Amino acid sequence: xxxxxxxxxxxxxxxxxxxxxxxxxxxxxxxxxxxxxxxxxxxxxxxxxxxxxxxxxxxxxxxxxxxxxxxxxxxxxxxxxxxxxxxxxxxxxxxxxxxxxxxxxxxxxxxxxxxxxxxxxxxxxxxxxxxxxxxxxxxxxxxxxxxxxxxxxxxxxxxxxxxxxxxxxxxxxxxxxxxxxxxxxxxxxxxxxxxxxxxxxxxxxxxxxxxxxxxxxxxxxxxxxxxxxxxxxx
Amino acid sequence: xxxxxxxxxxxxxxxxxxxxxxxxxxxxxxxxxxxxxxxxxxxxxxxxxxxxxxxxxxxxxxxxxxxxxxxxxxxxxxxxxxxxxxxxxxxxxxxxxxxxxxxxxxxxxxxxxxxxxxxxxxxxxxxxxxxxxxxxxxxxxxxxxxxxxxxxxxxxxxxxxxxxxxxxxxxxxxxxxxxxxxxxxxxxxxxxxxxxxxxxxxxxxxxxxxxxxxxxxxxxxxxxxxxxxxxxxxxxxxxxxxxxxxxxxxxxxxxxxxxxxxxxxxxxxxxxxxxxxxxxxxxxxxxxxxxxxxxxxxxxxxxxxxxxxxxxxxxxxxxxxxxxxxxxxxxxxxxxxxxxxxxxxxxxxxxxxxxxxxxxxxxxxxxxxxxxxxxxxxxxxxxxxxxxxxxxxxxxxxxxxxxxxxxxxxxxxxxxxxxxxxxxxxxxxxxxxxxxxxxxxxxxxxxxxxxxxxxxxxxxxxxxxxxxxxxxxxxxxxxxxxxxxxxxxxxxxxxxxxxxxxxxxxxxxxxxxxxxxxxxxxxxxxxxxxxxxxxxxxxxxxxxxxxxxxxxxxxxxxxxxxxxxxxxxxxxxxxxxxxxxxxxxxxxxxxxxxxxxxxxxxxxxxxxxxxxxxxxxxxxxxxxxxxxxxxxxxxxxxxx
Numbered sequence: 071x072x073x074x075x076x077x078x079x080x081x082x083x084x085x086x087x088x089x090x091x092x093x094x095x096x097x098x099x100x101x102x103x104x105x106x107x108x109x110x111x112x113x114x115x116x117x118x119x120x121x122x123x124x125x126x127x128x129x130x131x132x133x134x135x136x137x138x139x140x141x142x143x144x145x146x147x148x149x150x151x152x153x154x155x156x157x158x159x160x161x162x163x164x165x166x167x168x169x170x171x172x173x174x175x176x177x178x179x180x181x182x183x184x185x186x187x188x189x190x191x192x193x194x195x196x197x198x199x200x201x202x203x204x205x206x207x208x209x210x211x212x213x214x215x216x217x218x219x220x221x222x223x224x225x226x227x228x229x230x231x232x233x234x235x236x237x238x239x240x241x242x243x244x245x246x247x248x249x250x251x252x253x254x255x256x257x258x259x260x261x262x263x264x265x266x267x268x269x270x271x272x273x274x275x276x277x278x279x280x281x282x283x284x285x286x287x288x289x290x291x292x293x294x295x296x297x298x299x300x301x302x303x304x
Numbered sequence: 305x306x307x308x309x310x311x312x313x314x315x316x317x318x319x320x321x322x323x324x325x326x327x328x329x330x331x332x333x334x335x336x337x338x339x340x341x342x343x344x345x346x347x348x349x350x351x352x353x354x355x356x357x358x359x360x361x362x363x364x365x366x367x368x369x370x371x372x373x374x375x376x377x378x379x380x381x382x383x384x385x386x387x388x389x390x391x392x393x394x395x396x397x398x399x400x401x402x403x404x405x406x407x408x409x410x411x412x413x414x415x416x417x418x419x420x421x422x423x424x425x426x427x428x429x430x431x432x433x434x435x436x437x438x439x440x441x442x443x444x445x446x447x448x449x450x451x452x453x454x455x456x457x458x459x460x461x462x463x464x465x466x467x468x469x470x471x472x473x474x475x476x477x478x479x480x481x482x483x484x485x486x487x488x489x490x491x492x493x494x495x496x497x498x499x500x501x502x503x504x505x506x507x508x509x510x511x512x513x514x515x516x517x518x519x520x521x522x523x524x525x526x527x528x529x530x531x532x533x534x535x536x537x538x539x540x541x542x543x544x545x546x547x548x549x550x551x552x553x554x555x556x557x558x559x560x561x562x563x564x565x566x567x568x569x570x571x572x573x574x575x576x577x578x579x580x581x582x583x584x585x586x587x588x589x590x591x592x593x594x595x596x597x598x599x600x601x602x603x604x605x606x607x608x609x610x611x612x613x614x615x616x617x618x619x620x621x622x623x624x625x626x627x628x629x630x631x632x633x634x635x636x637x638x639x640x641x642x643x644x645x646x647x648x649x650x651x652x653x654x655x656x657x658x659x660x661x662x663x664x665x666x667x668x669x670x671x672x673x674x675x676x677x678x679x680x681x682x683x684x685x686x687x688x689x690x691x692x693x694x695x696x697x698x699x700x701x702x703x704x705x706x707x708x709x710x711x712x713x714x715x716x717x718x719x720x721x722x723x724x725x726x727x728x729x730x731x732x733x734x735x736x737x738x739x740x741x742x743x744x745x746x747x748x749x750x751x752x753x754x755x756x757x758x759x760x761x762x763x764x765x766x767x768x769x770x771x772x773x774x775x776x777x778x779x780x781x782x783x784x785x786x787x788x789x790x791x792x793x794x795x796x797x798x799x800x801x802x803x804x805x806x807x808x809x810x811x812x813x814x815x816x817x818x819x820x821x822x823x824x825x826x827x828x829x830x831x832x833x834x835x836x837x838x839x840x841x842x843x844x845x846x847x848x849x850x851x852x853x854x855x856x857x858x859x860x861x862x863x864x865x866x867x868x869x870x871x872x873x874x875x876x877x878x879x880x881x882x883x884x885x886x887x888x889x890x891x892x893x894x895x896x897x898x899x900x901x902x903x904x905x906x907x908x909x910x911x912x913x914x915x916x917x918x919x920x921x922x923x924x925x926x927x928x929x930x931x932x933x934x935x936x937x938x939x940x941x942x943x944x
Contacts, residue, residue, distance in 0.1 A: 131933035161542055161920055161943030173546050174940075245400050245861050245917065290542060292856075292920050292943070 101185040102154075103146035106139060106165070108194050108219065113143045113165065114283070114296035116243040120163045122190075125155045125177070139163075141241065141299060145190075154180045156190075164288055164295035165194040166225065194295055195220045195227050195288045201297035203234075203282040205270070207304040210236050212284050213265045214297065216258075229255035230289040234266040234282065238273055242283040242299055248273065255289065279303045344428035347435045354439060357421060357446055358513070360414050362453050363610065364407070365843035367761060367779045368619035377624040377642045380758070380841045383849075383859070384916055387643040387754040387883040387909055391747075394911050397883060400861060401917035404944040407457050407846070408925035411450070412464065418447040419467040441503035445514040445522070448496040452526050455489040456847050459924040459941065460549035463492055482937035485548035487556060490530035494563055497523035501576075508577035509601050511609045512778075517576035518608035521782035524567040524790045529851045531560030535797065536853040543853065543923045545942055550924050561794045568791035571607075571784070572807075579784045580604050581814045588816045592690025595785075596761050599778055605785060609778040618774030622763040627693065627704045628751045629741040632769030636750075639769075640742065643754040644692045644840075645883035646906060649681075651873055652688035652837050657819055659874035662886060664904040673901035677707070677888050680904055686816035691840050693757035695740075695888055700764050706752050707740040711889040711903060713896065721745055729892055744887050746910035753909045754885035760841050785811050785838055793831050801826045808834055832876035850923055852876070861917025866906050881915040884908050919943070 102124075106113040122145060123134035139145050155177035158167045168176040180188065199215040212234045220226050231254050235247040244250070251268040258264060270280060282302050285294040333339075343349045369376040381388045381396055388396050421443045428436055447465075454461045462481035470479060484492075497519045506516040534557035537544065544551025552560075571579055582598070582605040585591035595605055612618050626632065628639040650661045662680055663672050674680050677696040681688060693699055695706040709719025710729060719739045720727055726735035743751035763775035792807035801823045809820040811834065821830065835848055849855035857877045864882045872878045887907045893899045921944035932938045 131930065132936075133929035133933060159944055160940070245915065 098148050098150045100149050100151050100182050101146055102149055102180065102182055102188060103144065103185075104188040104190060105145075106143035106163070106192055107189045108165070108192060108197060111197065112298075113192065113194055113197075114141060114298055115139050115143055115163065115293055116245070116285075116296065117141045117241055119243075120158070120293050122156060122158050124149070124180075125157075126152055127155075141243075141296070149182055151183050152181075154182060156180055158190075158192075162293065163192065164196075164286070164291055164293045165192040166220065167192055193220060195225075195291065196229065196286050196295060198284055198286060198295065198297045201284050201300075203284070203297075203300045203302060205280065205282065205302040205304065207270065207278070209267055209269050210234070210280065210282050210302055211265060211267045212282065213263065214284050216261045216264060216286060218261070227291060228289045229258065229261075230287040231255055232258065232264055232266065233285045233287065233294075234268050235285060236268055236270065236280045236282045236302075238277065238280065240281050240299055240301075242281050243296070244285065244294065248280075340424050344424050345430040347431060347439075350425065350428075350431065350435070350439050353421060354442060357414075357418060357443065360411075360417075361446065361610070362409055362411065362414075362450060363779065363781065363843060364453075364846065365779075365841070367610070367621045367775075367777065368612070368617070375624060376619050376621045379843075380642055383845050384645060384880045384883045385648045385840065385845060386645055386758070387885065387912070388641060389643050389743075389749050389751060389753045390637070390641045391749045393641070397909075397912040398914045399916075400914045401859075401919060402922055403926075404919075404921045404941070405926040405928065406922070408928070409453060409457055410461075410927070410931060412462075414450060415447065415464055416467055418443050418450070419465065422447070423467055437503045438505070441500035441519075442514045444496050444500050445504070445519055448493045449522055451489055452493050452522060455486060455493070456529065456850075457925050458927060459545075459551075460484045460486040460489055462935075462938075463489060480935040480937050483547075483549040483939060485552075486533065486550055487530060487548065487552045490526055490552075490560070493526040494523050494530075497526075497567070506575070506577045508579055508604050508607075511599075511606055512611040514608065515577065517571050517579060518782055520567045520571050520576055521607050521787050524564045524571075524787060524794075525782070527560045527564035527567060528790050528794055529847070531557050531564060531794065531797065532851040533853075534560060536851070540853045540856075540920065540923070543920055543942055545939060547939060549939055550942055558798065561797045565791055565794035565798060568787050568794065571787050572791060578604060579607065579787075581784060581788075581810065583814055588686035588814070589689035592687050592815065593759055593762075595783070596780060597763065597777055605783050606778070606780045607782040607784060607787070609780050611778045612774075612776040614773060614776050618776050620771065620774055621761050621777070622768045622775040623771055625758050625762060626769040627699055627742050627757055629705050630700055630702045632767060633771060638771060639750045640752055640757060641750065642758040642841075643752045643883075643885075644756045644758055645754050646756075646886045647869065647880055647884055648836075648840060649688065649692055649694075649756060649886065650870070651833065652685040653817065653833075653874070655683050655685070655816060655819075657817060657821065657825075661870040661873060662904060664886075664906060671891075671903040673891060673898040673903060675901055677902050680888075680902070685837065687837055689759070690815075691758075691760045691837075693759040693762065695755060697757075697759070699757075699759070699762065704742050704757060705740040706742045706744060706755055706757075706888065707890060707902070708744045708755075708887040708905075708907075709739050709889055710892040713893040717889065718892070719745075722748065731894075744885065744907075753911065754883060755887050755907075756885075758841065780842070785814075786842075786844075789831075789835055789838060792826075792834075796826055796828075796831060804831075811838060829874060829876045833874050849918075853923075855918040855923070856920060859916040859918035861915050863915045864908075869906060881917070882908060882912050 118138045121138045123136045157175040157177045160175050170176050197217045199217050201214040203212045231252045233252045235242045235250045237247045249268050249271050251266050280302050281299050283299050284297040287294045365379045367376045425440050460483045463484045468479050501516050501519040504514050504516045534552040534554050537551050538554045582595045623638050625642045626639050631639040654660050681694050696703050709717050711717055723737050723739050723741040727738045728735050744755050761777050763777045767773045768775040788807045788811050792804040796804035804826050805821050805823050854877050858880050868879055869884050885907045888902050888904050891898050891901050924941045
């Protein structure tokens with residue numbers, strides 16, 4: 071059979087012409103970022119445990135762009151410009167998020183036009199003040215103050231326990247730790263002056279530092295509120 | 305002449321063929337579809353339609369696995385009650401919790417088919433009245449049972465009891481039904497069970513089809529679930545929705561407990577057929593294992609089962625879980641996957657009704673030496689050896705070979721990564737086997753990594769461990785012992801501990817616990833414990849922990865220490881986040897009286913890196929975005 075090269079050329083060319091259309095959308099380029107704050111102070115949470123959801127209406131079915139806050143309470147999302155609504159789903163986070171009359175989480179309208187920094191103002195049940203974590207090779211101790219923020223009789227909650235966590239890596243929480251010490255809420259003598267001591271176990275391979283963090287577990291609230299992670303050098 | 309005849313005949317034939325009316329031309333009865341009038345005229349055809357609906361039931365644990373490809377054995381793992389000895393399933397013990405969508409089900413296509421069946425069966429004219437009403441009752445049973453499965457996992461769901469019809473006018477709002485209250489779904493299940501129970505046969509030999517006892521057992525379990533959600537839901541006020549789609553008011557608890565007790569007692573009193581506990585074999589452990597193997601009419605304990613048959617439908621549970629050394633698929637990785645954890649094993653009581661961990665050390669911390677591995681588990685609840693295949697336990701007439709190595713007098717250990725890799729012992733040159741052929745080696749799949757194998761459902765029939773044949777052991781969905789425990793729990797909660805003790809002691813006596821519990825011994829912890837050991841690996845633990853609202857305490861995400869493990873056995877809220885193992889070592893010290901004896905060590909298998917964390921958002925599985933986008937009236941689950 072005689073191969074007709076011009077067919078091959080023709081087909082290749084037509085494929086090339088058809089496929090060489092430019093993408094009709096640019097990649098999303100606007101960054102929405104910020105932190106969880108209470109009166110300017112950032113709120114620490116457990117990594118990947120406190121979610122937030124962004125909704126954009128007008129494109130078929132409604133579904134959330136779901137993500138979660140980092141340890142230091144920061145978030146960031148790469149989005150197209152447009153109108154969004156942000157919520158923190160019910161029962162999430164060691165703080166109160168505004169609710170609608172029916173009890174659903176109220177949404178925060180965001181108009182995104184270029185990158186934007188938006189801190190989310192929330193009301194935590196408690197705040198950890200003046201966290202001081204110091205340590206030597208054998209033990210790590212922490213002293214801090216716990217301040218009750220929500221005091222009205224309907225919404226106020228008790229402290230279930232305060233905990234000091236240490237870990238080999240910078241991710242420190244109830245789920246990620248090599249040692250922890252708890253102090254029950256009823257055993258706290260003076261919330262203005264709490265000290266905790268935890269013994270550092272043997273670390274393999276050896277390292278001369280750990281990361282430490284103080285957490286407060288609030289009764290009836292799943293997520294704990296945390297102090298910033300501190301690196302403790304021995 | 306011949307030609308003329310030919311032409312005439314052809315003409316006539318053509319005429320005969322072509323003379324159909326135009327309007328009838330396409331009016332040919334389909335040959336691949338049986339029309340409803342025909343299908344519902346013959347009981348055999350109706351039964352085949354019903355057979356499909358029976359097949360599509362959804363169980364939490366299933367010997368033949370799920371249609372999504374999850375193998376049967378894996379549906380029995382998780383919750384720290386067992387360890388998965390298959391490398392592809394390590395995630396079960398490496399994750400730190402469950403996604404909110406885990407355990408979700410939303411099969412409204414199944415409900416529609418059930419509703420269509422009910423509608424068509426009701427309209428059938430050529431069936432006998434008795435056939436018609438039994439089929440109808442069976443379909444209503446299946447529908448109620450699936451709504452029960454839905455409400456257990458999702459809370460209140462839209463209650464659809466008629467096949468919905470779309471009118472193709474572009475507006476689907478008439479099809480968008482909001483979620484019913486959680487209590488309304490339970491009420492529906494209870495009222496359906498009451499309505500159909502007398503239309504179903506009161507015959508203890510009807511096991512794979514719905515019977516009166518099956519309907520009552522479903523009613524008792526459903527009412528008990530509703531009651532405990534009402535009562536214990538008060539402990540977790542955040543797990544509720546203002547519309548009642550999730551959560552049941554505490555005031556309804558007593559009503560539901562009363563319904564549960566009444567329904568269970570109807571079975572116990574023999575109104576639904578002669579059901580009783582299985583007490584056939586003299587060895588109580590063998591007897592307990594046989595409940596799940598015996599499908600003959602001797603077994604009057606099983607009430608409603610998912611049946612299997614060689615030559616038709618079989619399952620691979622025995623293939624996947626048979627001991628590696630006694631496997632029908634010699635040397636393959638189809639063995640030993642489901643390994644019960646020490647957490648579960650130690651929770652079986654001693655025969656004097658006390659909770660004691662497996663003794664590995666004496667009071668001064670020295671190891672305890674056992675002449676036989678089985679001695680470590682002696683004088684315990686017979687259900688232990690009936691549920692779990694212990695080290696040196698018997699299966700198919702052979703002993704399983706589970707041990708982790710030799711321990712020398714100086715405390716060092718001689719072991720290897722596989723029993724075929726032999727090593728000489730000190731002072732000798734001959735290489736010998738230094739680890740059991742059934743494990744235990746960390747990370748070596750298809751052999752025990754916790755020190756135990758599963759025995760429940762494990763089929764000793766010859767050939768049942770072959771891939772091509774499979775096993776025909778049935779999965780029991782409802783059985784008499786559970787009915788007794790349901791009655792006991794309901795009676796306890798209604799302030800009748802004497803009645804509760806009576807029912808519990810029946811179940812315990814069958815397991816060899818012949819010292820009856822006194823009325824004052826019956827506590828919430830006792831009830832939780834009894835269900836855990838009697839109904840282990842039967843798909844109850846998750847839903848029990850959920851309805852008592854203690855799942856978030858038991859699985860709190862904190863890793864377990866050995867001290868955690870061996871303390872507070874028998875306490876309902878004991879932490880249970882990681883599956884521990886119990887490894888045995890042969891003591892090697894020639895000349896010492898303990899030479900050749902066994903010592904045990906509690907070990908967290910190296911593969912276990914996660915710790916189960918059950919969050920408030922896990923109490924009710926996510927209704928996904930697709931469902932909520934298609935029906936905006938569906939409200940979201942709480943805490944997620």
